Amino acid sequence: MQLHASIFKAYDIRGVVPSTIDEDIAFGLGRAFGSRALAEGEKTVAVGRDGRLSGPLLAAALVRGLAASGVDVIDVGMVTTPMLYFAANTLATSGIQVTGSHNPKDYNGFKMVLAGRAIYGEEIQALRQTMETESWALAATPGTVSQVSVDAAYLERIVGGIKLSRPMKIVIDSGNGIAGASAPAIFRALGCDVTELFSEVDGNFPNHHPDPSKPENLRDLIAALKKHLP
Numbered sequence: 001m002q003l004h005a006s007i008f009k010a011y012d013i014r015g016v017v018p019s020t021i022d023e024d025i026a027f028g029l030g031r032a033f034g035s036r037a038l039a040e041g042e043k044t045v046a047v048g049r050d051g052r053l054s055g056p057l058l059a060a061a062l063v064r065g066l067a068a069s070g071v072d073v074i075d076v077g078m079v080t081t082p083m084l085y086f087a088a089n090t091l092a093t094s095g096i097q098v099t100g101s102h103n104p105k106d107y108n109g110f111k112m113v114l115a116g117r118a119i120y121g122e123e124i125q126a127l128r129q130t131m132e133t134e135s136w137a138l139a140a141t142p143g144t145v146s147q148v149s150v151d152a153a154y155l156e157r158i159v160g161g162i163k164l165s166r167p168m169k170i171v172i173d174s175g176n177g178i179a180g181a182s183a184p185a186i187f188r189a190l191g192c193d194v195t196e197l198f199s200e201v202d203g204n205f206p207n208h209h210p211d212p213s214k215p216e217n218l219r220d221l222i223a224a225l226k227k228h229l230p
Contacts, residue, residue: 001028001131008128011120014109017054021108023061030065032130035137037071037094040115046074046095048084050178053203054108059098063145070139075147080178081111087150088113102211105203159189169229173197173221175210195228
């Protein structure tokens, strides 16, 4: 298959949808990753996605590719990357998150865990070679696909491991990213008094760009801190 070499980064696969990443690439990655997983004795792969507009189609194609390779897929739905890693530690030992991270809204990509380790460098380039040559394994029987929510278990794991020494008042600016679906509830369960900003997941990111390293994206958070906290 034809690929853009630029999407294969050191630690993930990432590009612009649909010019450098599309459903065919997601399907091919599923075939290649599934074949690699089976070669390492892995029989199950967890899949999650963030709230980007291209996420549902890319995740669906990825799941089809994984199942076509012969691995069973656990679809954990729309979750943060740490939640996918949690799923890849509790429900399986391999997983892929469909996420554009902090990049602009037309970006998307894939972060991968194989047999308990985050893959990078040469292993990502090996997936590229398998995709380019379409040399993935041909499964006699496709894998199964199931849907499992990790929301409650993830919250329980965090709350069970953290004890606040005093009550805290905090402001959470989720920037309409996927964290808005879970972070406020988690912090409230820890005993925090939470003020929320932009918790509604919206892949158009209507309020500000989802990159907290840029000072201009912190203006609303700073204003809310001044307003709500002493």
